[in-house]
Amino acid sequence: MSAGRRFTVQGTNSAFTCAHCGAEVAPLRNGSVRNHCPHCLHSLHVDVLPGDRASTCHGLLVPVAVEQSGKKGWVLVHRCARCGHVGRNRAALDDPAQPDDWDALIALSARPPV
Numbered sequence: 001m002s003a004g005r006r007f008t009v010q011g012t013n014s015a016f017t018c019a020h021c022g023a024e025v026a027p028l029r030n031g032s033v034r035n036h037c038p039h040c041l042h043s044l045h046v047d048v049l050p051g052d053r054a055s056t057c058h059g060l061l062v063p064v065a066v067e068q069s070g071k072k073g074w075v076l077v078h079r080c081a082r083c084g085h086v087g088r089n090r091a092a093l094d095d096p097a098q099p100d101d102w103d104a105l106i107a108l109s110a111r112p113p114v
Contacts, residue, residue: 019044019060026098035089036061036076038100041108043089045080050089057083066091066109074105 013033016025020042028034033051036043043061048054059082067075067088074091091100 018042028092028095029097030092030095032090032092034092034095036063036078036092036100038092038095038098039104041076041100041104043078045082045085045087047087057085059083059085061085061087063108065111066105076105076108 013027015027017023018025018037018040021037021040023037023039025034025037025039035047035050041063043063045057045059045061046053046055057080059080061078061080063076064079064086065077067077069075072090074093076089076091077086078089079086091105093099093102093105
């Protein structure tokens with residue numbers, strides 16, 4: 001892992017049940033941290049800085065847009081339904097066991113910008 005990569009915190013890449021759709025979500029296998037459901041693309045507002053699990057909000061992060069980044073590829077934009085926080089997370093299309101749903105990503109990209 002590179003020194004500049006501060007978001008992979010020990011113990012944060014673990015399985016969870018999606019708070020939005022109830023899907024069972026497996027940890028990523030590509031060395032990163034899964035932070036959203038690969039089925040509905042929702043997440044929880046648990047971080048202040050990526051991977052720190054220091055947020056006390058714990059609101060539902062709703063996917064509101066998708067962006068294309070030359071460095072990171074597809075990036076999901078989430079807005080917290082509780083506090084309004086907006087965050088960006090790299091899509092996990094390359095996970096061999098449970099990649100993000102391509103159709104859900106395309107449907108999100110077709111929405112008008114927020």
